[in-house]
Amino acid sequence: MLDIDRILSDTPGVMGTLFFDSAGSSLPPLPVLDAVIGHLRLEAQVGGYRAAEVAGERLAGVKQSIARLIGAAPEDVALLDSAGRAWNEFFSAVPFERGDRILTCRADYPSNAINALKAHKTLGVSVEVVPSDQHGRIDLGALAAMLDERVRLVSLVEVPTNSGLVNPVREVVELAHAHGALVLHDACQSAGQLPVDVAESGVDAASFTGRKWLRGPRGTGFLYVNPKTTAGLEPRVLGTFTTAWTGPDEYEVAKDATRFEQWEGNIAGFLGLGAAVDYLLDIGVDEASAAVRASARLLREGLAQVPGARVWDLGDDLCGIVTFSLDGADSVSVAGELAKHTVSCHYSRRTSAQHDMAAKGLMDVVRLSPHYFNIASEIDAVLELVADIAKAA
Template identity: 35%
Template sequence: MDTRTINNEELEFMRNLTKGTSQLIHFNNAGSSLPPDFVIETIVDYLIEEALGGGYETEANHMDQINGVYDNIAKLINANREEIAIFENASAAWGTAFKGLTFNDGDEIITSEMEYVTNIIGLVDVQKQSGIKVKVIPNDDLGNFSIPELEKAITPNTKLIAVTHVSSSGGSILPIEEIGNIAKTNKILYMVDACQSAGQMPLDVKKIKCDILSATGRKYLRAPRGTGFLFVKKGAQKKMKPILLDFFAASNVSLSGYTLRQDARRFELYEKSRALTLGLGRAVDYAINIGLDRIWYRIRHLSELMRKELAKIPGIVIRDSGENLSGIVTFSVKDLESVDVKTKLAERNINVSVGGAQATPIYMDKNGFSTVVRASVHYYNTEEEISKLCQELKSIIN
C-alpha cells in the first residue's frame, strides 16, 4: 500500500473525531471546514478558564502554549517563528502586508486572472496612485497560468508579483515555485495568497522563494473562523511598514519616537482571541501529524473521483480551468441557478457553496460565468459521500 494513503481505519477514526461528519455531508471545505472536536474543546475550555480566572491571568497561565502556535505555523510552511504573525483572517494578513509596501511613480505590479477579489481591491486602490500599473497575466488556451507571458511582462519597473496559489472559483493551482524562481532571478518582491492551499497541500516558503505569504485557518487547516497568519521573510520585514501599531510591536515609546520589535509580530496588534489562537495551533499541529503530503494525496483522489462522476451526469458541466487542479470542484447544472442547486442539496443535508462572479472577477468575467456550484472535498470526506452527491444531483435534475 502507498504510504501516502489514509486507510479506512484511520479515516473512520478521523471522522469519529469530527461530530459534524455524522450530521451531514460537507463539501464546503473551501469556505470553512468542519473542525475536529478537540479543536473546539480547546477553545471552549480556554474561554471557561477565562470566565472563571480572568482574561490576562489565563493568558499568563498558557503563554508557552500560545507562543508554541508560532512554532507550529513555522513548521507547517518551513519558516522560522520570527517570520510568523497571527491574524484574525487571511484578508487582514494580506492587506497588512500589501498596504505596508511603498510604491512609487512608474512601479508595476504583476498578478494573474485568478486573483481573489479582496486582493484585487487592494490592487485597484494602489493603481489609483499616479503612475502605478497593474499587469494581469492571462491563462493560456488550456486554462494554465502562462509562465512565458509572465516573463514577457517583467520590466525594470516591476516592483511586486502577487498571486493567489489556488483559485477560489476555478479550482486551478498556480505554479508558485516556478513563479518564485523567476521573481528571485529578477530580484522582484514576491507575495503569495495561500488562503485555499494552506492545509490542503504541502507548502514550503523556501522552495516557493516567496517573501510574503498569507493564509486563513478556517478552510483546509480545519481551525476556527477568526484565525489566520502571515509569513514575512526576515529580509523583507524592513521593506514593509506596519499600518497599525500598539505597544505589542513598539517599545521605548516617547514623544521622541519608539523602537519596532525585530520580528514579524511587529505587524500584529496585541488584542486578539487567545482561545482561537490555541484552536489554530491545535488544528495546525493535527495537520502536521497527519502529514500534508498524505492529506493532499487523498484530496486529489477524491476531487478527481468527483469530477469523473459528475461528468457522467447529463446536464452537468465541469467548469474547472487548467491542467493542475485542487480539491475545489466547480460545475454548472443545466437550466438551474447555482444558488437553487445549493439550496436543494442543503435540504438533503449536503453542503456546497456558490462561487459568484465577485470572488474571482477577472476569471469569471473572461469566461462569461455569473455563478458556479462549488463542491470542495477534504480528506475526511468519503467516496460514498461523493456517490450520494451525484445521486441527489440526478434527482434534482430529473
C-alpha cells in the same frame, strides 16, 4: 494511510450532513474545540490577561507548529484574524511609488484585487493582469515578458476561490526575483489541502487562513514574511504589542514578523488554530492532500457522467475544489436544492473572481470541496442528488 475511523470520530460535524464546503469554512476536529472552549473557560475563571499568561507557552507553540507546516522559522510568522488581513498587512507595507507596477493573475481574489485597484487610484501605480495559459494557470512566458524594473510586486493566488486550479509558485518567484520584484503568495486555499514550503518556494510573503482546509476556527489567520527581503518594511498601522514606545518622541518597531501583529487578539482562536495545525501534522500533510485530491477526482469523474452538468476546473494539476454548472439552472439555486438534502456546499459568483469568470463566460458556479474526512459513500450520495436536480432542471 489515514485512520479514517479516528478522523470521523474526531469530527462530530459529519453526523447528519454531507459536508462539502471545506473551501469555505471546514469542520473543526475535537482537539480544536477542546482548545478553544478550554481557554474560554479559563478566561471566565481568571480573566483574559491571566489566562493569556497561563497559555503563554502554548501560544508560542502555535507559531512553532505553523513554522513546521510551512517550512519557516517561528519568528517569521505573525498571527492575525484572517488571510485577508494578513495579505493586506503586507501589501499596505510595501512602499509603492507613482509609476510602480503591480502584476496580478486571472485567479485573483476580490479583496486582493480591490486593494490593488485602490493603490492604483491613490498612489498612481498600475495594476496589470498576467494572462493564463491553455491550462488556466498563470502564463509564465507572458509573465516573463511583462516583468521589468518597474514591477514592485507580483500578487499570486495559488488556488482560486472558484476553481480547482493550482498555480505554480516557485517558477513565478524565480522570474519575479530576477527583476527585483516581491512576490506575495495568497495561500488561503492552499494550506491544509496542499503542501506549502515557503523556504523552497522563496516567496517574500504568504497569507493564510485557519477556517478552510486547516480546519481551524473562524477569525484566525497568519502571515509569513521572508526576513531576507522584507525586514525593512513597516506595517501601515503600528500596534503597542509590536512597537515599543522608547521615549516621548521615539518608538522602535519589532524586527521579526510580530511587527504585523496587534495587541488585541483572539487567544482562544489562536490556540484552536495551533491545535488544527498539530492535527494535520499528526495525520500527515501528504496523506491528507492525496485523500483530498482523490475525492475531488471522483466528483469530477461522476459529474462528467451527469447529463447537463459541466465541470469548469482547468489544468492538469487540480486540487480539492470542484466547480460545475447545470444546464437550465443557476448555481445558487442548485446549491440551495442540495442544501435541502443536507449537503453543505457553496457557489462562486462572478463578483468573487471577475477575471476568471468573465474569461469562462460564467456568472456563477456550484462549488464542492471535499476534505480527507469525506468517504466514498458521501461522494456517491452527492452525485446522485446532482443527477436528480439535473433531471428536474
